Amino acid sequence: MEVTRKNYKDSLNTVYSAIEEADFLAIDGEFSGISDGPNVSALTNGLDTPEERYTKLKKHSMDFLLFQFGLCTFKYDQAKSKYITKPFNFYIFPKPFNRTSPDIKFICQSSSIDFLASQGFDFNKVFCHGIPYLNQDEEAQLREQTEERRNQHANGGGTPSYISPSSSKSPANVPEEHKDFINRVIEKVEALFSNSEKTLDLEPCTGFQRKLIYQTLNWKFPKGLHVETVETEKKGINSSHVFCVKLLKRKLQLVIHAISKSGKLVVGHNMLLDVMHTIHQFYCSLPEDLQDFKEVTMCVFPRLLDTKLMASTQPFKELITNTSLAELEKQLKDTPFKSPQVETAAGFPSYDTAQEQLHEAGYDAYITGLCFISMANYLGSFLTPPKAYISARSKLIEPFFNKLFLMRIIDIPYLNITGPDLQPKRDHVLYVTFPKEWKTSDLYQLFSAFGNIQVSWVDDTSAFVSLSQTDQVQIAMNTSRYAESYRIQTYAEYVQGKQLEKEKLGQTVKSWGEDGWVKSHYASSTTSSGFGKRSISPVQGEQGSGEPLIADGWSHYSYPDSTGSKKMKTDGVCKRMRTFPAAA
């Protein structure tokens, strides 16, 4: 179903009920570009830490526009033994709300635009009929501009004010005698979110009550509301006022909000950028800190699964040669996998996987869902007795939850959203700095005595060089002691140097020790591989800790103790996001 500015309002209830009834959801985004840095390979160094990768993606990928958001809902029909799908294609464009609202600029990357154009992407639909949006920061900017205008025309009539997310850090302290009044307001506003009305007139009130309303709405509904004061009678400046609460109309936030609220499993393919863009564009500017990003992510998408990560993990890793979405979908049609039984819901245009419509977000979401079903059902074949259908709520797939595929990192396959990240040993890695004339061949020559090496360029004058044997590291260090044109550091020295640099720059570096994470980071792995026996009992499957599944094949990682994965903090980011509750 195509959703644009023209039919957005009328489609919302269809979207809401599709989400509500679904067993799981699949999403995909199409962007106007990938990297505004020099090139994608510079963006994805093979030895990035998760923090570095996040920082780079945040810096170089967020000024592009997510202009098509695909959602495909999957509901299992027991009677038919098949999934009923409802695919949606949301076209998105930051059409300015009015002359003073933020005039958003976004970057287009020729290669990305050219690629989408070659796939028949309809840019006119995006730019002419895209659904507008604002994130919190932009709403705040709009509010500031509105207030400034009000100050400049101090004797004007209406005094619109946008809800400020920055002032919503604590709940309003509502005196006992006003609680009933304020609760009635909250009820009415909550109803506004679920019905098709766009505005709500509140009863006249005193200045103090007005202040309480502002404070409370700020806290309860950090976005999507616009509170306007309208004069009841032309009595001049001191007349009584009526509040008018408006929903900022036609915003994609409402869809994201519905996805969050549902707590349903959200499946994507190589979805880190999709998640980052969705949050950045529709919720808030991305936080500086990776840990804060993880917390925001858990608020917006409480349960994620990345099919690229799943396909790269045992038991799929050995069976799947190419994990790109199109190839994965093809391979999952063949033995030992089975094409899932699906049917498009009545009234929705059906996709035919034989006629590839790749890179339409709705279609990509659809086949991502198919891939997930095939892989999940394949896991059922290991049960005794085997099960042909594995639900999205099965314990079997839990090991894949909230682990987002990290592109081209040699030794960290995923970003762990709900806990500390993997800390691979990098004691065979050297950090080499050299004149900018050097090429890869110079590095091969320099290390020719140390057998096979792997070079990961950092920038023009430095690279990581991974030796095949750790015991060669000290020899390499020794031979380089008197070198003048280049310099070698161990990976540990490099990390330490960066840390010192940060501290010099006056940045507050998080003391990881404080919350007990460091210990878990360096705890040696106690998990053993799980899928080696190629069969697990249903009891095991339903009760497994999850670690064995994903750890297999990556046994050289030091895994954080699984008990160390602390629960989401309930203060901070999530507290401000009452309208994006984590799934129960």
Added chain:
Amino acid sequence: MEVTRKNYKDSLNTVYSAIEEADFLAIDGEFSGISDGPNVSALTNGLDTPEERYTKLKKHSMDFLLFQFGLCTFKYDQAKSKYITKPFNFYIFPKPFNRTSPDIKFICQSSSIDFLASQGFDFNKVFCHGIPYLNQDEEAQLREQTEERRNQHANGGGTPSYISPSSSKSPANVPEEHKDFINRVIEKVEALFSNSEKTLDLEPCTGFQRKLIYQTLNWKFPKGLHVETVETEKKGINSSHVFCVKLLKRKLQLVIHAISKSGKLVVGHNMLLDVMHTIHQFYCSLPEDLQDFKEVTMCVFPRLLDTKLMASTQPFKELITNTSLAELEKQLKDTPFKSPQVETAAGFPSYDTAQEQLHEAGYDAYITGLCFISMANYLGSFLTPPKAYISARSKLIEPFFNKLFLMRIIDIPYLNITGPDLQPKRDHVLYVTFPKEWKTSDLYQLFSAFGNIQVSWVDDTSAFVSLSQTDQVQIAMNTSRYAESYRIQTYAEYVQGKQLEKEKLGQTVKSWGEDGWVKSHYASSTTSSGFGKRSISPVQGEQGSGEPLIADGWSHYSYPDSTGSKKMKTDGVCKRMRTFPAAA
């Protein structure tokens, strides 16, 4: 005529002959945005100097894409007493030439995109079928990448090399015995530009001759050529080679080149940004210095006329209330003006001004041309006897040549491309710095004792304040002497301060005295108003110095002595642009 990647090659000859036969040309561009700065009003301070304005536009407007280039040719048919027009719409998109060619990023501004979308602009045509282009710098980048690849695969076959503009600063020193050979090559390459062939195989030659060819082609044809060395026989690395000269296919440069070469008058409406974008996108990155920009402009567009500047100048100024293109076109249909007689050439879709197709570049170019004709013919009514038709070569319009309208500058109406800019007296202007909380009203209050003021914001904490009377300046300065929250400087002090700042930053500041410009800058005006008498004889009209026409109504400017407008330097920029000769 719509020109896209699909029909570009076949259309080139039609474009060439339309330019060749035309009396004058009109151009217009559509961009993906205007300003990536905070807002347009910050971009256009009312007291910018031409240098400041150029620097701001260069900084904040050049990362947008010129994605539609409109050209309308006008040829006067004596027999029919009307103009025959040929309008073209070129769709432009920097589709990467190959996987290693520059992946150009451009910014889109929501408000601009939304505006064009509302006018029915076809973005799909741009992104799917736009004509690709590279400017010199991007070609150089492509060349570098190609060379790097060649170095990495040193034993490969063909050794492509892109002509380097940076190495083309001086002509090759061709020994006598090779001159015939090299001249034959140049002739063949020149023919390549005007015929429909895309490649040219040159005769086998020695290594030294090959070097001469590279050097000569570099110098003669700084862009649009790709020289490739192809092995004649598989004799290994040291075999003889054949040169292959390729035109980088389907590039809009060829059209711009044809316009330049024709030396025809090029008319535009408020055309500074159009000119800047055209040069930036199809010729070279814009120079830092305004004077260098003027020189490049004269090479690419040797004769320009801005209809917005013309309409804002006597004798039109008093008759035209609104100089926006659409309004101007309407007003020029009424007395005392006459709608021009025009006819679209056979085979070209005809525009109907009653059905406005504004903001399609070809249409805007078309009505810009109509406006020029109406205004030019109106000038003929002042002749004795009056003339109904004034040609694009008439001396009457010369006063308007090469003066580009400057948006929203209070006292400098135009950028003078062929000479020094106007230097208005700004001795009634104060530069005020203050806390960032201050608003316009605070400034009005501060200067309330000094009558009417005009405020031009510079940034959050500073603004120019123009007093109505110059003799108040000293009083204002005196009263501010002990102020702590704000600070006042005269305009002269402000300019001096900026100059010092520049010098401190180690930037080389051009010593204007050296080439005698300073004197002409400060020479007092000796010109008198010309159109006061509302009639000039044809002799005056054909012989006028040009200054009187444009000076009228701006008598408070100190005009540079017209003899001070030095001729274009023949060294430097133009020398490198042998393929963009200034009009004879």
